[in-house]
Amino acid sequence: xxxxxxxxxxxxxxxxxxxxxxxxxxxxxxxxxxxxxxxxxxxxxxxxxxxxxxxxxxxxxxxxxxxxxxxxxxxxxxxxxxxxxxxxxxxxxxxxxxxxxxxxxxxxxxxxxxxxxxxxxxxxxxxxxxxxxxxxxxxxxxxxxxxxxxxxxxxxxxxxxxxxxxxxxxxxxxxxxxxxxxxxxxxxxxxxxxxxxxxxxxxxxxxxxxxxxxxxxxxxxxxxxxxxxxxxxxxxxxxxxxxxxxxxxxxxxxxxxxxxxxxxxxxxxxxxxxxxxxxxxxxxx
Amino acid sequence: xxxxxxxxxxxxxxxxxxxxxxxxxxxxxxxxxxxxxxxxxxxxxxxxxxxxxxxxxxxxxxxxxxxxxxxxxxxxxxxxxxxxxxxxxxxxxxxxxxxxxxxxxxxxxxxxxxxxxxxxxxxxxxxxxxxxxxxxxxxxxxxxxxxxxxxxxxxxxxxxxxxxxxxxxxxxxxxxxxxxxxxxxxxxxxxxxxxxxxxxxxxxxxxxxxxxxxxxxxxxxxxxxxxxxxxxxxxxxxxxxxxxxxxxxxxxxxxxxxxxxxxxxxxxxxxxxxxxxxxxxxxxxxxxxxxxxxxxxxxxxxxxxxxxxxxxxxxxxxxxxxxxxxxxxxxxxxxxxxxxxxxxxxxxxxxxxxxxx
Ligand SMILES: Nc1ncnc2c1ncn2[C@@H]1O[C@H](COP(=O)(O)OP(=O)(O)OP(=O)(O)O)[C@@H](O)[C@H]1O
Ligand SMILES: [Mg+2]
Numbered sequence: 001x002x003x004x005x006x007x008x009x010x011x012x013x014x015x016x017x018x019x020x021x022x023x024x025x026x027x028x029x030x031x032x033x034x035x036x037x038x039x040x041x042x043x044x045x046x047x048x049x050x051x052x053x054x055x056x057x058x059x060x061x062x063x064x065x066x067x068x069x070x071x072x073x074x075x076x077x078x079x080x081x082x083x084x085x086x087x088x089x090x091x092x093x094x095x096x097x098x099x100x101x102x103x104x105x106x107x108x109x110x111x112x113x114x115x116x117x118x119x120x121x122x123x124x125x126x127x128x129x130x131x132x133x134x135x136x137x138x139x140x141x142x143x144x145x146x147x148x149x150x151x152x153x154x155x156x157x158x159x160x161x162x163x164x165x166x167x168x169x170x171x172x173x174x175x176x177x178x179x180x181x182x183x184x185x186x187x188x189x190x191x192x193x194x195x196x197x198x199x200x201x202x203x204x205x206x207x208x209x210x211x212x213x214x215x216x217x218x219x220x221x222x223x224x225x226x227x228x229x230x231x232x233x234x235x236x237x238x239x240x241x242x243x244x245x246x247x248x249x250x251x252x253x254x255x256x257x258x259x260x261x262x263x264x265x266x267x268x269x270x271x272x273x274x275x276x277x278x279x280x281x282x283x284x285x
Numbered sequence: 286x287x288x289x290x291x292x293x294x295x296x297x298x299x300x301x302x303x304x305x306x307x308x309x310x311x312x313x314x315x316x317x318x319x320x321x322x323x324x325x326x327x328x329x330x331x332x333x334x335x336x337x338x339x340x341x342x343x344x345x346x347x348x349x350x351x352x353x354x355x356x357x358x359x360x361x362x363x364x365x366x367x368x369x370x371x372x373x374x375x376x377x378x379x380x381x382x383x384x385x386x387x388x389x390x391x392x393x394x395x396x397x398x399x400x401x402x403x404x405x406x407x408x409x410x411x412x413x414x415x416x417x418x419x420x421x422x423x424x425x426x427x428x429x430x431x432x433x434x435x436x437x438x439x440x441x442x443x444x445x446x447x448x449x450x451x452x453x454x455x456x457x458x459x460x461x462x463x464x465x466x467x468x469x470x471x472x473x474x475x476x477x478x479x480x481x482x483x484x485x486x487x488x489x490x491x492x493x494x495x496x497x498x499x500x501x502x503x504x505x506x507x508x509x510x511x512x513x514x515x516x517x518x519x520x521x522x523x524x525x526x527x528x529x530x531x532x533x534x535x536x537x538x539x540x541x542x543x544x545x546x547x548x549x550x551x552x553x554x555x556x557x558x559x560x561x562x563x564x565x566x567x568x569x570x571x572x573x574x575x576x577x578x579x580x581x582x583x584x585x586x587x588x589x590x591x592x593x594x595x596x597x598x599x600x601x602x603x604x605x606x607x608x609x610x611x612x613x614x615x616x617x618x619x620x621x622x623x624x625x626x627x628x629x630x631x632x633x634x635x636x637x638x639x640x641x642x
């Protein structure tokens with residue numbers, strides 16, 4: 001007590017200490033380890049040695065450019081789709097939900113009660129060639145007689161969109177929910193039609209939620225491999241699939257580590273550009 | 286008389302089983318400063334929201350000028366509101382807040398800048414256009430809200446307790462400034478408040494509301510000097526009400542006291558049980574006036590401009606103010622017996638409200 005009194009300015013750091021310690025042990029140390037690994041050469045049988053093997057990075061970029069590009073493409077499309085679905089959903093719950101609000105929110109997070117893997121496997125069944133969706137689409141002629149959904153980029157993007165929708169919807173909901181409804185009345189009082197009031201007041205005030213939602217969706221989606229593995233074919237594989245197989249199947253640890261770093265670097269760069277474009281003010285409200 | 290700017294005809298508003306506004310009719314003259322005064326929950330905000338277009342009446346019509354506006358949405362009415370909570374747009378600068386209505390009406394460029402800056406100057410915020418609302422004090426935010434509404438030169442400006450959040454000193458100052466601004470711009474103001482002093486200071490005409498209805502409508506002087514009901518007498522300032530029975534065309538016999546004279550105009554043909562009202566500052570200590578009551582001073586309080594006495598009489602406790610014209614106290618002190626007297630012309634008569642005592 002008296003120690004804290006004398007060193008009052010230490011208090012914030014002491015409060016931060018557990019979190020910093022956790023981050024240090026479980027984030028920074030493994031990251032350092034990964035960096036070290038990414039510069040090794042050798043193989044599982046003869047062992048790995050640290051040789052400043054920058055070539056790993058070069059191989060990662062040159063050998064898997066297509067996978068990188070596809071990852072960001074899928075992630076971007078899924079993020080946009082999730083935004084288009086989530087915004088009206090969140091808007092409706094926030095402003096029209098009334099006493100059903102909490103129940104409706106529960107529905108949004110309900111998928112989380114089942115693990116990610118099982119949910120995606122369920123989609124595999126739903127979209128399967130013998131499944132009901134494909135049969136109906138074939139019957140009404142939207143799909144050709146041997147057209148399919150599974151193992152297409154459509155299925156992968158749809159899977160990612162579905163799996164990350166709550167991460168988009170919840171932050172948007174929060175930013176809309178905390179908005180003062182009288183501001184919309186004020187806008188209408190000042191000759192703004194319903195639509196103008198939305199564009200000039202509601203939308204700008206919900207931007208922090210939109211920005212948070214797009215980041216929470218795009219970042220994990222770019223590194224995802226489950227959807228491409230279960231719902232796509234090898235032609236739809238993303239960089240996550242490559243990293244996963246190099247780590248767990250081919251035991252090419254240095255190459256996998258180097259790819260992870262490239263992925264991380266590109267995502268960081270994109271987030272930085274995005275934050276600059278929308279203004280960091282939007283991130284903090 | 287010209288057509289009134291705002292006219293409510295038999296307007297009723299029900300929320301489920303709550304009757305918020307009950308068969309209310311009202312004319313507000315063009316260019317006047319009109320106050321809606323009443324206790325919390327009496328329906329002031331609801332009335333204002335119906336004029337603004339945020340609520341639709343359950344029954345009755347509302348006219349703005351010649352035009353019947355039922356069903357017309359808020360953004361199509363030539364009316365602006367200063368909200369109780371200000372409701373400034375937090376993401377816009379002060380300048381853009383004020384420019385909001387003009388931009389919706391396609392005012393652009395130099396005209397826009399000129400009008401916004403002139404208005405900021407009127408409300409004393411010149412040079413603060415680039416700030417965000419959260420960087421302003423409460424009083425400054427209040428002025429932005431006012432400027433944001435006034436800059437559109439609406440036919441009618443609605444103000445819902447705009448001074449409620451300010452401290453007493455600032456509130457007094459803003460009352461006078463608002464009045465001056467209204468005088469300068471010549472727009473009809475409808476001002477909602479539950480503060481009788483504020484309504485009296487600012488308004489040309491006041492409607493005293495109670496339970497969704499108008500109790501009395503008149504100038505501050507009329508309401509104060511000749512309140513029509515005991516409710517109005519009690520709501521505006523302090524008043525002494527003494528019960529009695531009418532005993533002639535200009536006299537009332539007090540229930541537990543002598544017969545007193547009142548003006549025939551004040552009695553206005555009433556018969557039976559009534560209450561005679563006298564304002565505390567119109568009662569003299571001493572027997573200089575025709576109507577007199579004996580009593581004993583039980584309390585004395587010095588309140589600056591006046592000394593307040595509470596005097597116990599057969600007709601109950603009466604409050605008396607005596608102006609502190611000369612230094613020190615006025616001589617009378619608790620325990621003294623005294624005579625109270627007043628002139629017939631400075632009393633008023635209202636229907637007795639025995640049941641509410
Ligand atoms: N949207 C609503 N739904 C249900 N009842 C309402 C609604 N708005 C107002 N009321 C009721 O109508 C009555 C009048 O409310 P109003 O807000 O007009 O009062 P007020 O005179 O403005 O009071 P205050 O001085 O406290 O602001 C109250 O009994 C209130 O509970
Ligand atoms: Mg109110």
